[in-house]
Amino acid sequence: MRWIGRRESGNVEDRRGSGGGGLAVGGGIGTVVIAIIVYLLGGDPTQITQNTGIDQTASQPVDPANDEAGRFVKVVLADTEDVWTKLFADQGQTYPKPVLVLFRGGTSSGCGMASAASGPFYCPADEKLYIDLSFYDELRERFNAPGDFAMAYVIAHEVGHHIQHQLGLTDQVDRARGRVSREQYNRMSVRLELQADFLAGVWAHHAQKMKNILEQGDIEEAMAAAGAIGDDRIQEQTQGHVNPESFTHGSSAQRVYWFKKGFQTGDMKQGDTFNSREDANLQ
């Protein structure tokens, strides 16, 4: 991705040097709440409940001269701001820009404690994205999805959840909880996740059009990441078998399908993952 020297977003709250590492995650209500949220937004909640300590390196200050990953995230966030501001304006609306919180180890969020193990997530309650940059390494090492655009896709996916929140979709799925069967609710959560992938693709389409950001292999990097962190792959890695009933993100093939569709069309109207059957054979 071509990003060096481009605008960096000012909507970043950098908590990496603020000593968040002193906070202990020891179970309790906070952990339960964040586990639920992470489950809703596409993370693996068992990662949180298993995680009992927080990285004590968290309070080391960040050297701004040596913070390439931080600058990269700020440029990608700025790109999402520019694209979504335009797409909202096209509909006669104002895009409320989310804040991105960079943290190391652990930090508090409007949705409870955030930890590195929970992976990047979006909290609708405070409209902030939470990212521990160690996920960058995890993409490369655990998920075998290297490349800067893999990380850009992850950020764009979380911004996709922010868009869904603005459109009232997150609330609709939330309200269905308890009123529909657990199976149906799981299915809705999957459709929400796939739509966030679609919205990440829509972002990439327009960012390319507006700024010519893509380099050779970038889209493949994003699709590799979408495929690598699909529930079927994660389950195979952690349980040794695949159980479609418990998918919360969608299968790898579905995630790739929706990201690609968003990227190819750039058209918000093509992204009704809730009612579409077009990916039914991709399970």
Ligand SMILES: [Zn+2]
């Ligand atoms: Zn998600």
